[in-house]
Amino acid sequence: MARKISRLFLVERLCWAVTGCDFVKAIPAYVRDVQLDPSRKGQLWIPLYRRLEGAAPVKAFLDEGKAEACCRRMEEEAWARINPFRHGDRPEQWTTFDAGRLRDWLLDAGLEPPAGKLNVKAWRGWYDRARDGLTELQRLRLREALDRVRFYQVSELTE
């Protein structure tokens, strides 16, 4: 007989919609979702995204720890192929930090983000160039700082 489930942990994929594109001349090797522009020969573009309300269930667990571990693994896989600065078009869509604190946090992690007034395009280009040279710890610190760029979450469902 099937056991009745009274508590469940659902790993959900968060919703990001394409809202525009970044035209680029060279494609960073890690980028997966590059497109050829049909209207301009040789022109390439990378989609820009914005977070929308909603999430799609991916996997269910009875054990919270296992759900969290699965969520972390999927989150890491998602981050391996993206530029987080293309997920949102304003700093407040990336992070709860203000621009100054974000920069300080990254400097403390041994990174050298663009100086001066925050320019979204400059930060995207900086990450494209810096990404392959980041240490595991730097990747982790960056992900901690960009706390609004998330692709998965765990939701608890109860009876």
Next chain:
Amino acid sequence: MARKQVTVYAVQPVHWAYNDEYYYREDEGDPEGDRLMSLKSFLRRDRAEAHLREAERRHRRGLNPFNYGGYGERLADYGTLAPAQFQERLRELGLQPPDLGRRGRAPGHALWEWWEQAAEGMTAEQQDGVWELLDRVRFYTVVPLQVELEG
């Protein structure tokens, strides 16, 4: 060995697109696309339906239901009630119903205009009551989803 699955009940948005005259339902979904994103998932259908009712109520505020599904001149575009039943139920809500032909026709966007004029004088309960009668105008739906279950 077959993988274990569990059913969850997801509250999902219904997609309406605008055609320069009114909003029409877009029901064909891309299974991988954003349109199938759930607002929230539940273990029990009744909990999902309670969440859906609350989400519907929030979404409806300030909207004219007769903008959704047609030109505001044919009752059948908005609900499945027969015209006489619809009018009777409006009277039960304490409202003066719009004039409707035998087949539920109200030429010249009259249903849309009826709402524009009547809504201001309605209580929140009366507005909810009218929306409930128009069962083809819904912004959310509850969908049972099979999700792979791990221990």
